[in-house]
Amino acid sequence: xxxxxxxxxxxxxxxxxxxxxxxxxxxxxxxxxxxxxxxxxxxxxxxxxxxxxxxxxxxxxxxxxxxxxxxxxxxxxxxxxxxxxxxxxxxxxxxxxxxxxxxxxxxxxxxxxxxxxxxxxxxxxxxxxxxxxxxxxxxxxxxxxxxxxxxxxxxxxxxxxxxxxxxxxxxxxxxxxxxxxxxxxxxxxxxxxx
Amino acid sequence: xxxxxxxxxxxxxxxxxxxxxxxxxxxxxxxxxxxxxxxxxxxxxxxxxxxxxxxxxxxxxxxxxxxxxxxxxxxxxxxxxxxxxxxxxxxxxxxxxxxxxxxxxxxxxxxxxxxxxxxxxxxxxxxxxxxxxxxxxxxxxxxxxxxxxxxxxxxxxxxxxxxxxxxxxxxxxxxxxxxxxxxxxxxxxxxxxxxxxxxxxxxxxxxxxxxxxxxxxxxxxxxxxxxxxxxxxxxxxxxxxxxxxxxxxxxxxxxxxxxxxxxxxxxxxxxxxxxxxxxxxxxxxxxxxxxxxxxxxxxxxxxxxxxxxxxxxxxxxxxxxxxxxxxxxxxxxxxxxxxxxxxxxxxxxxxxxxxxxxxxxxxxxxxxxxxxxxxxxxxxxxxxxxxxxxxxxxxxxxxxxxxxxxxxxxxxxxxxxxxxxxxxxxxxxxxxxxxxxxxxxxxxxxxxxxxxxxxxxxxxxxxxxxxxxxxxxxxxxxxxxxxxxxxxxxxxxxxxxxxxxxxxxxxxxxxxxxx
Numbered sequence: 001x002x003x004x005x006x007x008x009x010x011x012x013x014x015x016x017x018x019x020x021x022x023x024x025x026x027x028x029x030x031x032x033x034x035x036x037x038x039x040x041x042x043x044x045x046x047x048x049x050x051x052x053x054x055x056x057x058x059x060x061x062x063x064x065x066x067x068x069x070x071x072x073x074x075x076x077x078x079x080x081x082x083x084x085x086x087x088x089x090x091x092x093x094x095x096x097x098x099x100x101x102x103x104x105x106x107x108x109x110x111x112x113x114x115x116x117x118x119x120x121x122x123x124x125x126x127x128x129x130x131x132x133x134x135x136x137x138x139x140x141x142x143x144x145x146x147x148x149x150x151x152x153x154x155x156x157x158x159x160x161x162x163x164x165x166x167x168x169x170x171x172x173x174x175x176x177x178x179x180x181x182x183x184x185x186x187x188x189x190x191x192x193x194x
Numbered sequence: 195x196x197x198x199x200x201x202x203x204x205x206x207x208x209x210x211x212x213x214x215x216x217x218x219x220x221x222x223x224x225x226x227x228x229x230x231x232x233x234x235x236x237x238x239x240x241x242x243x244x245x246x247x248x249x250x251x252x253x254x255x256x257x258x259x260x261x262x263x264x265x266x267x268x269x270x271x272x273x274x275x276x277x278x279x280x281x282x283x284x285x286x287x288x289x290x291x292x293x294x295x296x297x298x299x300x301x302x303x304x305x306x307x308x309x310x311x312x313x314x315x316x317x318x319x320x321x322x323x324x325x326x327x328x329x330x331x332x333x334x335x336x337x338x339x340x341x342x343x344x345x346x347x348x349x350x351x352x353x354x355x356x357x358x359x360x361x362x363x364x365x366x367x368x369x370x371x372x373x374x375x376x377x378x379x380x381x382x383x384x385x386x387x388x389x390x391x392x393x394x395x396x397x398x399x400x401x402x403x404x405x406x407x408x409x410x411x412x413x414x415x416x417x418x419x420x421x422x423x424x425x426x427x428x429x430x431x432x433x434x435x436x437x438x439x440x441x442x443x444x445x446x447x448x449x450x451x452x453x454x455x456x457x458x459x460x461x462x463x464x465x466x467x468x469x470x471x472x473x474x475x476x477x478x479x480x481x482x483x484x485x486x487x488x489x490x491x492x493x494x495x496x497x498x499x500x501x502x503x504x505x506x507x508x509x510x511x512x513x514x515x516x517x518x519x520x521x522x523x524x525x526x527x528x529x530x531x532x533x534x535x536x537x538x539x540x541x542x543x544x545x546x547x548x549x550x551x552x553x554x555x556x557x558x559x560x561x562x563x564x565x566x567x568x569x570x571x572x573x574x575x576x577x578x579x580x581x582x583x584x585x586x587x588x589x590x591x592x593x594x595x596x597x598x599x600x601x602x603x604x605x606x607x608x609x610x611x612x613x614x615x616x617x618x619x620x621x622x623x624x625x626x627x628x629x630x631x632x633x634x635x636x637x638x639x640x641x642x643x644x645x646x647x648x649x650x651x652x653x654x655x656x657x658x659x660x661x662x663x664x665x666x667x668x669x670x671x672x673x674x675x676x677x678x679x680x681x682x683x684x685x686x687x688x689x690x691x692x693x694x695x696x697x698x699x700x701x702x703x704x705x706x707x708x709x
Contacts, residue, residue: 138597178660191653
């Protein structure tokens with residue numbers, strides 16, 4: 001005959017084990033929910049807002065083979081990096097208008113810009129920007145010069161620029177312009193003035 | 195969790211350990227099969243002192259084939275031909291008739307293995323056509339697929355050896371001091387008759403043919419470094435000595451220096467009436483820029499040029515001619531700009547490059563084309579080829595459908611870069627030569643303007659200009675949409691090529707050989 005107090009003890013222990021198991025399951029589910037919430041929390045680009053500012057965009061003209069400085073009023077956010085991105089997106093919008101002098105694909109976009117002190121900027125283009133870009137030495141070089149000059153003139157301190165496509169180094173923009181090198185702002189501006 | 199990680203780690207280590215055994219060894223025996231429908235290679239197995247081959251695998255690429263097997267019997271149907279083999283027996287039945295194998299038939303994991311010594315007699319029973327089996331070299335020719343080879347030595351200066359093939363070939367070409375090797379892995383090239391041919395020539399001495407382990411090999415021996423180029427739709431391989439330039443070229447320059455439009459051919463001891471009309475090209479397959487798996491010293495003529503004093507001394511016959519490397523941009527799968535719906539930039543640049551080669555040659559330059567066919571070269575390969583050849587000038591050619599004439603580009607680099615002695619960063623190798631590049635660009639600009647040809651000059655971040663250590667320019671033909679037909683017009687290209695060649699000749703004294 002098993003003593004009564006022993007039966008009660010074993011039953012209590014069993015109850016404890018079962019309730020611990022249920023609690024553990026509950027905790028794991030909670031942890032999983034927190035993880036999935038974190039994964040879903042994509043950073044959302046803030047809408048371009050802020051006071052309108054006058055900037056100088058260097059707009060390429062294929063026929064003339066040059067860049068032309070053009071003033072534009074665009075709303076710029078406060079952050080330095082966000083300002084740079086909005087600046088180049090404003091430039092892109094000019095190229096994406098029908099009949100543009102230097103057309104770019106409607107799907108072309110700037111994924112992000114990283115400003116790395118001291119003096120370095122990295123422009124990350126989306127794949128459509130490069131894949132759909134017209135192939136030709138002049139056309140590709142004008143695009144590079146336009147991006148670099150516009151960025152350098154409007155974002156103080158930028159001296160060197162690297163261009164990536166989808167976060168990766170790409171050999172050329174569309175078969176010609178070398179994207180493996182770091183573009184020296186002074187050299188590009190001097191070449192544009194020649 | 196820890197257990198899971200340990201299990202994954204153990205599996206990865208086991209997999210990595212097994213990998214070397216799973217990969218085919220370079221020494222693995224194999225047989226090459228050349229047929230009108232397929233060219234392929236199969237591994238050869240060694241069993242009881244005999245070499246065996248899977249019969250099903252051999253016939254699969256050639257027609258409809260199926261097999262059935264039990265413990266002892268293996269039945270095969272190829273198209274409408276039935277055959278039956280018995281494991282351990284040498285007698286088989288094909289089309290209902292007896293056939294004797296030189297060694298017992300084997301069944302392994304339901305695979306039927308036949309001794310390869312039987313293939314010459316066995317295959318015609320299935321295929322109903324002649325088969326030629328080079329058993330010692332394990333090369334099997336089904337039908338009339340063999341590519342015949344013939345040699346012709348052109349004793350001009352520099353001498354050229356022309357290898358003509360009856361069909362296009364695509365060998366792997368490598369060089370080592372005094373020898374150029376062409377390995378034919380997928381081409382049914384057969385012996386030219388004699389295994390070895392000697393030439394009565396001071397430079398190119400001998401060509402020899404050999405075949406082994408499913409491959410054929412042609413070796414050319416010479417007293418100078420050699421390079422190879424393809425022509426005639428890859429039916430001809432031209433082998434010639436690598437053009438060399440002297441360490442102090444200015445002292446050997448011709449008196450026509452500085453007189454731009456003379457067309458003079460005063461080239462020292464070189465026969466001026468015989469410009470080198472050969473297609474001096476740095477072959478994409480020479481391994482020159484891309485050593486692949488071989489050691490650079492063995493596969494790259496660069497090693498010969500830079501390190502072989504004997505080769506340099508032997509190249510004195512060419513030393514008075516300045517080498518111009520002409521690079522038709524793009525090629526192969528890389529089409530460049532689509533100039534029209536059917537016209538690709540790579541085709542225009544190649545035609546233009548050939549014209550420019552001719553124009554430079556008649557002005558006394560030795561010229562090497564980086565490609566003389568529709569072949570692919572990476573940008574690094576192009577730069578390496580120009581640098582190791584130690585050319586006096588590098589000209590890359592492009593074409594565009596938008597514009598109104600031509601454009602001349604130099605590298606977009608700061609002229610004064612950080613000095614690192616004799617070493618320069620790969621992406622700034624052009625910096626020391628940039629001032630002279632700009633002189634060349636200005637000369638081309640002036641010469642074209644003199645001929646009332648619309649032209650403009652600028653800088654571009656256009657590879658491989660940055661990586662080239664000698665004066666380098668890019669010329670882009672851009673006649674515009676109205677003049678798009680001009681891009682393929684020989685007259686138009688001739689005018690531009692002539693202007694470029696005159697301009698380059700006019701600054702010949704500024705072009706120096708890289709140390």
